[in-house]
Amino acid sequence: MSFGKNLKDTRVEKNVSQDDLAKKIGVHANHISRYERDLSAPSIEVVQKIAEALEISIDELVYGKQTNAEGGISDNELIALFKKVQHLRIPPLYHVQIE
Numbered sequence: 001m002s003f004g005k006n007l008k009d010t011r012v013e014k015n016v017s018q019d020d021l022a023k024k025i026g027v028h029a030n031h032i033s034r035y036e037r038d039l040s041a042p043s044i045e046v047v048q049k050i051a052e053a054l055e056i057s058i059d060e061l062v063y064g065k066q067t068n069a070e071g072g073i074s075d076n077e078l079i080a081l082f083k084k085v086q087h088l089r090i091p092p093l094y095h096v097q098i099e
Helices: 003-013 018-025 029-036 044-054 058-063 075-086
Strands: none
Touching: 003 029, 003 044, 003 058, 018 029, 018 044, 044 058
């Protein structure tokens, strides 16, 4: 699915008009229309503003809704878990002796 289709589908699903979204992120409504029709691509800064305004992740905005396995976790939760694991001092499960 294209970025433009993801943007339009999400915007419509959240009942946000092109004008309202444009005002929230500080661009003209024509830009939103062009993004939705894949006639132009926003900068990463604008993508971030759009995602924040629509209260979704950048991944969801760019790639569309992904079906997570039951009990899936958010990106921030996963990063936090990785940071915790990096600080653990776990002894090796086995020792190999080379003779």
